[in-house]
Amino acid sequence: MDTVSSLIFSAVTIMTPLLLAATGGLYTELTGMLNIGIEGLMLLGAFSSVVSLHFTHNIVLAILIGTGSSMLLAAVIASITLYLKANVFITGLAANLFASGITTVLSFHIFANKGVVTFPELPQMPVLFERGTEAVPVLGPLLFGHTFFTYLSFILLFLSYVVLYRTPFGFRLRATGLYPKSLISVGLSPKRYQFIAFLISGFFSAVAGAMLSVNLGAFVPNITAGKGWVALVVIFLGQKRPVGLLIASFIFGISEAFSNYAQGIWHIPSDFILAIPYIFTLVAIVFYSIYDYNRQKVE
Amino acid sequence: MNKKIECYNPVIYMLRSMVGLIFIVFVSLVALVGFSYYLSETPDKTIYYFFNGPFLSLYDFGNMINMAVPLIIGGLGISLAFRSGSMNIGGEGQLYFGALIATLTVIALEPLGRAGAVIAIFVAMMSSGILAGISGVLRYRWNTNVLITSFLISNAVVLIVNYLITGPFDDPLTNLFSTQPIPETAELSYILPPSNLNTSLIVAVAAVFIIHALMYRSRTGFELRMYGDNPRFAKYAGVNVMYYQIMPMFVSGAMYALAGSLSIFGTYHATIKDFSSGMGWNALAVALIARYRPFAVIPAALFFAYIESGARSAMLYSDVTFELSSIVQATVFFLVSSVTLQRLGLKKRRI
Amino acid sequence: KEEAKADDSFSVLVFVPGVAAGSPPYETMVAGANEFAQDKENVSVKVYEAGFNQAQWEQQLTSLVATGEYDVVLSTNPSLPEICERVGEKFPDQKFIITDAYAEGNDQMRTYLYNQYEQSLYLGYLAGLVTASDMEFANENLKIGFIASQEYPLLNNHILPGFLDGARLVNKDIELDFRVIGNWFDANKASDLASSMIDGGVDIFAVIAGGAAQGVFKTVTQKGAYVVFHDKNEYSAAPGYVVGSGSMEQKKLVMEILSDVVNGTVEYGKATVVGLEEGYIGFHFEDPLYVSSLPQDIRDEFASFMERLRNGSISYTLPVL
Amino acid sequence: MFPIVQMHSIVKVYPYTLLKANDHVDLTLNEREILSLAGENGAGKTTLMKILYGMEEFDEGMIEVDGKKVNISSPLDAARLGIGMVQQHVTLVDEFTVAQNVVLGKENTVHHLLYDERKNSSKVATLIEENHFSVEPDALVGSLSVGEKQQVEILKMLYRDVRVLILDEPTAVLTSQEIDALFSTLRSLQSKGVSIILITHKLHEILEISDRVAIMRQGAMIGTYETSLVDEQSIGRMMMGETAAVPAKILTSIDSDRIVLSVDHVSIERHNQKQPLLDDIHFDLFRGEILGCTGISGNGLGQLESVLLGELPISKGKIFYHDTILSSEHKRARTREIGLPFVPSDRLYTGSSLTAPVSENMIATSREKFFPPFGIRKRKIQAYTRQLISRYKIKSEPYQAIGTLSGGNIQKVILAREIEKVKDVIICCEPTWGLDASSASFIHEQIIKLRNSGIGVLLLSSNLDEIISLSDRLLIFSRGAVVARFGVGEVSTMTKESLGPFLLGKAVRVKRGKM
Numbered sequence A: 001m002d003t004v005s006s007l008i009f010s011a012v013t014i015m016t017p018l019l020l021a022a023t024g025g026l027y028t029e030l031t032g033m034l035n036i037g038i039e040g041l042m043l044l045g046a047f048s049s050v051v052s053l054h055f056t057h058n059i060v061l062a063i064l065i066g067t068g069s070s071m072l073l074a075a076v077i078a079s080i081t082l083y084l085k086a087n088v089f090i091t092g093l094a095a096n097l098f099a100s101g102i103t104t105v106l107s108f109h110i111f112a113n114k115g116v117v118t119f120p121e122l123p124q125m126p127v128l129f130e131r132g133t134e135a136v137p138v139l140g141p142l143l144f145g146h147t148f149f150t151y152l153s154f155i156l157l158f159l160s161y162v163v164l165y166r167t168p169f170g171f172r173l174r175a176t177g178l179y180p181k182s183l184i185s186v187g188l189s190p191k192r193y194q195f196i197a198f199l200i201s202g203f204f205s206a207v208a209g210a211m212l213s214v215n216l217g218a219f220v221p222n223i224t225a226g227k228g229w230v231a232l233v234v235i236f237l238g239q240k241r242p243v244g245l246l247i248a249s250f251i252f253g254i255s256e257a258f259s260n261y262a263q264g265i266w267h268i269p270s271d272f273i274l275a276i277p278y279i280f281t282l283v284a285i286v287f288y289s290i291y292d293y294n295r296q297k298v299e
Numbered sequence B: 001m002n003k004k005i006e007c008y009n010p011v012i013y014m015l016r017s018m019v020g021l022i023f024i025v026f027v028s029l030v031a032l033v034g035f036s037y038y039l040s041e042t043p044d045k046t047i048y049y050f051f052n053g054p055f056l057s058l059y060d061f062g063n064m065i066n067m068a069v070p071l072i073i074g075g076l077g078i079s080l081a082f083r084s085g086s087m088n089i090g091g092e093g094q095l096y097f098g099a100l101i102a103t104l105t106v107i108a109l110e111p112l113g114r115a116g117a118v119i120a121i122f123v124a125m126m127s128s129g130i131l132a133g134i135s136g137v138l139r140y141r142w143n144t145n146v147l148i149t150s151f152l153i154s155n156a157v158v159l160i161v162n163y164l165i166t167g168p169f170d171d172p173l174t175n176l177f178s179t180q181p182i183p184e185t186a187e188l189s190y191i192l193p194p195s196n197l198n199t200s201l202i203v204a205v206a207a208v209f210i211i212h213a214l215m216y217r218s219r220t221g222f223e224l225r226m227y228g229d230n231p232r233f234a235k236y237a238g239v240n241v242m243y244y245q246i247m248p249m250f251v252s253g254a255m256y257a258l259a260g261s262l263s264i265f266g267t268y269h270a271t272i273k274d275f276s277s278g279m280g281w282n283a284l285a286v287a288l289i290a291r292y293r294p295f296a297v298i299p300a301a302l303f304f305a306y307i308e309s310g311a312r313s314a315m316l317y318s319d320v321t322f323e324l325s326s327i328v329q330a331t332v333f334f335l336v337s338s339v340t341l342q343r344l345g346l347k348k349r350r351i
Numbered sequence C: 001k002e003e004a005k006a007d008d009s010f011s012v013l014v015f016v017p018g019v020a021a022g023s024p025p026y027e028t029m030v031a032g033a034n035e036f037a038q039d040k041e042n043v044s045v046k047v048y049e050a051g052f053n054q055a056q057w058e059q060q061l062t063s064l065v066a067t068g069e070y071d072v073v074l075s076t077n078p079s080l081p082e083i084c085e086r087v088g089e090k091f092p093d094q095k096f097i098i099t100d101a102y103a104e105g106n107d108q109m110r111t112y113l114y115n116q117y118e119q120s121l122y123l124g125y126l127a128g129l130v131t132a133s134d135m136e137f138a139n140e141n142l143k144i145g146f147i148a149s150q151e152y153p154l155l156n157n158h159i160l161p162g163f164l165d166g167a168r169l170v171n172k173d174i175e176l177d178f179r180v181i182g183n184w185f186d187a188n189k190a191s192d193l194a195s196s197m198i199d200g201g202v203d204i205f206a207v208i209a210g211g212a213a214q215g216v217f218k219t220v221t222q223k224g225a226y227v228v229f230h231d232k233n234e235y236s237a238a239p240g241y242v243v244g245s246g247s248m249e250q251k252k253l254v255m256e257i258l259s260d261v262v263n264g265t266v267e268y269g270k271a272t273v274v275g276l277e278e279g280y281i282g283f284h285f286e287d288p289l290y291v292s293s294l295p296q297d298i299r300d301e302f303a304s305f306m307e308r309l310r311n312g313s314i315s316y317t318l319p320v321l
Numbered sequence D: 001m002f003p004i005v006q007m008h009s010i011v012k013v014y015p016y017t018l019l020k021a022n023d024h025v026d027l028t029l030n031e032r033e034i035l036s037l038a039g040e041n042g043a044g045k046t047t048l049m050k051i052l053y054g055m056e057e058f059d060e061g062m063i064e065v066d067g068k069k070v071n072i073s074s075p076l077d078a079a080r081l082g083i084g085m086v087q088q089h090v091t092l093v094d095e096f097t098v099a100q101n102v103v104l105g106k107e108n109t110v111h112h113l114l115y116d117e118r119k120n121s122s123k124v125a126t127l128i129e130e131n132h133f134s135v136e137p138d139a140l141v142g143s144l145s146v147g148e149k150q151q152v153e154i155l156k157m158l159y160r161d162v163r164v165l166i167l168d169e170p171t172a173v174l175t176s177q178e179i180d181a182l183f184s185t186l187r188s189l190q191s192k193g194v195s196i197i198l199i200t201h202k203l204h205e206i207l208e209i210s211d212r213v214a215i216m217r218q219g220a221m222i223g224t225y226e227t228s229l230v231d232e233q234s235i236g237r238m239m240m241g242e243t244a245a246v247p248a249k250i251l252t253s254i255d256s257d258r259i260v261l262s263v264d265h266v267s268i269e270r271h272n273q274k275q276p277l278l279d280d281i282h283f284d285l286f287r288g289e290i291l292g293c294t295g296i297s298g299n300g301l302g303q304l305e306s307v308l309l310g311e312l313p314i315s316k317g318k319i320f321y322h323d324t325i326l327s328s329e330h331k332r333a334r335t336r337e338i339g340l341p342f343v344p345s346d347r348l349y350t351g352s353s354l355t356a357p358v359s360e361n362m363i364a365t366s367r368e369k370f371f372p373p374f375g376i377r378k379r380k381i382q383a384y385t386r387q388l389i390s391r392y393k394i395k396s397e398p399y400q401a402i403g404t405l406s407g408g409n410i411q412k413v414i415l416a417r418e419i420e421k422v423k424d425v426i427i428c429c430e431p432t433w434g435l436d437a438s439s440a441s442f443i444h445e446q447i448i449k450l451r452n453s454g455i456g457v458l459l460l461s462s463n464l465d466e467i468i469s470l471s472d473r474l475l476i477f478s479r480g481a482v483v484a485r486f487g488v489g490e491v492s493t494m495t496k497e498s499l500g501p502f503l504l505g506k507a508v509r510v511k512r513g514k515m
């Protein structure tokens, strides 16, 4: 593969978990809840799905258990935030703290190992449409040769678009974030939609986490390495719109892919190169807001 | 009749408001005990140290208070920023950057002695203030989301500071990743030796009064809160929007820098790589728990430091590792900001 | 805590400047201490993990030492001597033993420095042999890779130069592609980096990246490339792809030191560099996976290189740290 | 007549403020009746209705529906029982269309899955037509004026087949034409078997529409009367014990050299649309006059307000305050920076800061008086607030969050605040929205006093009674343009009916020359 193709290809790999987590976070964001806990939800999902895959050898069951445990944690965040009226920022931070503690504790108790737990017997995630990657320029690496998770992320994004913008449920969910009293006035409960949104976010985060660990065939403590936070950035950079998420996560993916690539060619300190994705994303977000600002001015 | 039927009695009110706190502590205790029995071979020791550890020696006690100092200062800045609707979550970078700038400046100004230290802190506060202020300017100019820009800028800055510490400003005399130590004249004096508690505590307490006065005793504070409560109303009332989008960011950045520089001048005496990791977030949590009220920032920070040092004591003197402490901390965190729990004892009475 | 100690009782504090899990030197230090204490009634071991924030190590160590419970503090890391020196000023009776560090002249402290330059040198040599070979995944590029979590002086001054110097003993045109992950756990980023490096022509990697190394193992098995590993037997992490594992006999050293301590024969104030010759670094030749994953000629050539290095017929100058 | 809803001895004490908003209140609503609920501001009407709609818990008492005791703990329960409520303040999603807001929670779907844009829109369109409302089903609610939003709010409930419909001051910002349309809708609902509770402060409306009237005062129920047996005076007396007539000094001429505010050929062109939002508006406001502006909702009053508030940039023209340019092409007006007294029509989100105490709201636009260079004059703020609270008969304590006040009392705080800072001009938009009759006449009195002391008052209102009785000169807006101007001496000769054709844009009366 030429450099551009491999950059694009690698960008898609990097963006997949971000896109998944951000899509889930979109639900909570649209109900007006800032979901700081995505990172923790991802981590718990990564752990529980790879562990259950190891024990059950059944990817469906594994994903069920993985998503189930993250949704449980999401339900805890949601209940405490909504029904005990806690600050969503703090409960989110708490969830992150909790996930990083509990995964290590459990891993120690199950595998007597607090560090990396590898599952060499797990099958490699199959790669789909491999032949297309090199056949078509640009679009090839963009669309072909990725694992099932990538396609799942596209499908779920599309489904989310439909759910959020084309179903009564989606209207109510968005109304919750835009003006919760509108729901109350017609006898619906905003909290219910916020709760559901948290569950959905837990589900998506778990899938994103599962991708990280299942792909790797191992669990590494803190494997999410801040991706939950980046997912939050993606939501805002994507202007809280599904297509926006796609573009935003790709922007982050390509800048990270580029920074990975640049390490090999530029001999500047690695810290600078590691900062590239953040700076690039920052520039993108500023440019977008300038564009948006001028567009609104015209109207 | 449409009139107040019961006067509020501050003492009863206070006692009742304790109920929630007690409940939170109780639940956390249950979590602690449960996990201790699960994780620790000496659960009784673990629990003992978790609660008493910080009070067993002056050293631990002083260090606990010292740990609260940057949290108070950073928390004050964040209280002010969040109260005005500026969601500055870039504290990690602002604190770290401020600390580095202060260190480098004070080293460069060594001949000036104490004055050099004051100038260094000022320079650091300006630098981090500007760093945070950028987000405010972007918001004012193009309505860019502050939450995200401050986060991204901070992440990038942390990496760049790391580079500066390990690269050009690395102290070749040490194997730690660290800058040169600051001149001794710039070091703050200790209050409670042998602990690290130092005179920065005084600054923190003074800052509480200053920020309180700024927020609740001045026109600026009045306008700032107005803008935070309802920007539309504030605009209607003729408040200067630009000022209240940029100033709170600047102040919170500067306060983070103050927290960082004082940690260096008082505790670390050189900018050590990652010394501040987590401080930015913790200060933010403190501000949230305090609900942005300057005086509540002190107990919130102390509470935070207490949990942290309790966990550390348990790690030091018993056999648990930091996973347990993060789980117990998480439990406390989950509950601590709950309005329902805080008002448990104040539950509305049926008449 | 004031109960009188039995005369011969002996307590060791193992101070882990980080987290043991996932770090071979720390894990082996802990294992060595525990194993040493296992069959000895009177020896007790406390393991303390201080976490990644170096700024807080000193305060934590001070608290621990202040209890006065520990006869000796055992730790490992180049930056520990200065911390211990400061802590030791406050507690003049406390003794410290530090491996992977070099500090002379403080009579509260005994240090041992592993010759990581040397280990990297022969692992680099092996990598050079592989990249220049016609093995299945070796290409015609003379490019070897190194993935690290972070940059630090020992890495920059000993490990990286050693690795490249070793490879260049095979062919002086070999180039090194060095990249950094930025943390110790982002295995997926490690995997992306490895993938990008393979695309750039790298066919053999060294990796010092804690848990994140998993990502490299995964990528080499998927895309086809080799790994040589420092300090620890990791052949089974990617059988057939990990073609060499160095060893660092931390456990052995720790156990020997501890028995010196118990016997009172430690020469405090002294610093020693321990390397191949002393037997504290080495190579896992005996593993069947090693045998099966490399062709005979390369193994022979490598074995003879090791022999020459051990008996000093290959000379090098240890760079300053 | 069968009682459909019975509320027995309801007691409601608001937590934290510990204020008894309902004190053993009984209320009976009969089948197919229109019951008016009247009472001064803060009497507890909204509270009582929120309890019936499940939006507030109550402390004591019992509710029966159809003779059975029911437990209404959320609007969901109320909806199940067929109870619907039009809130005093709109509860709409600005980003959604009218149709989307109306059907929210009861959407028509394709295959029980997807939101059916077309069907929802057409159903709402039919509903609008049936009830002679003027909004467009596909318009974004955010772009509607307050009156139009009120219509949407009503549509929302009409769309749900309710048996009991509660309307909390629906007519406050509607023009007479719209009120007539609403009333005919209510009557037809009544004939279909719906029982209706209507809260209104306009006494003549009570007499016009309702069968019975329930009167509350200071949290207690005074009594319920057959409408045929009472008149405006007696209702008024029961509500607050006294009524006052407004002394209006009629102006005979205006000193046309003393312009305070001048709107000079201002237009706002819509992107991609022909009809401008504001079409070449020009007028001068003189000292010592009340210049009224009125129009049916959606005809430009709201735009004019937004322009004067500096929210909307203008595309053409200029606005002056004396000789200072407040706004010119593509600029927002600087009225707020200058701090002209202004009563906005949106009292909740523009006019007040709901979570802040009354005292802070009270001084919000005259801060400079209370803050010396360093510090704060706390005592002075307290005294000032208490003074205005008693002068304007506001039911509140200075430290109470303004959001916990009744709608009318919030309005009074805003009025007090703005009237007190007047120098030479004041802009009032829907000033008496939600005020009870005596408060409204008190405010009218104040406005006239201001006028008489030489202050220019710009009055934007959809309340024609108010407009006719107060304005010295009058502008009528239709489709963004001024279609009629009435000069000094002309307004008092007009009636609601005679203004009708102008409001509907069917007649035009533009005098040439200076106006």
Ligand SMILES: Nc1ncnc2c1ncn2[C@@H]1O[C@H](COP(=O)(O)OP(=O)(O)OP(=O)(O)O)[C@@H](O)[C@H]1O
Residues within 6 Å of the ligand: D014, D015, D017, D019, D021, D039, D040, D041, D042, D043, D044, D045, D046, D047, D048, D088, D395, D396, D403, D404, D405, D406, D407, D408, D409, D434, D436
């Ligand atoms: N959430 C609340 N917390 C505390 N007090 C409240 C709250 N809501 C209303 N009140 C108080 O209850 C009393 C009754 O208010 P309510 O809104 O029912 O009056 P109202 O009759 O509807 O008046 P208006 O005609 O002005 O709308 C008022 O004095 C008000 O201050």
Ligand SMILES: Nc1ncnc2c1ncn2[C@@H]1O[C@H](COP(=O)(O)OP(=O)(O)OP(=O)(O)O)[C@@H](O)[C@H]1O
Residues within 6 Å of the ligand: D139, D142, D143, D144, D145, D146, D147, D148, D173, D270, D277, D295, D296, D297, D298, D299, D300, D301, D302, D303, D304, D462, D477
């Ligand atoms: N931003 C906008 N974009 C498109 N159309 C708008 C916008 N704002 C208002 N409109 C439309 O312009 C018309 C004029 O609205 P305006 O708010 O001026 O009404 P109004 O006469 O002030 O009503 P009221 O007297 O009830 O306040 C309305 O039909 C409204 O739907």
Ligand SMILES: [Mg+2]
Residues within 6 Å of the ligand: C130, C131, C132, C133, C138, C139, C140, C141, C142, C143, C203
């Ligand atoms: Mg090669």
Ligand SMILES: [Mg+2]
Residues within 6 Å of the ligand: D045, D046, D047, D088, D168, D406, D407, D408
């Ligand atoms: Mg009301």
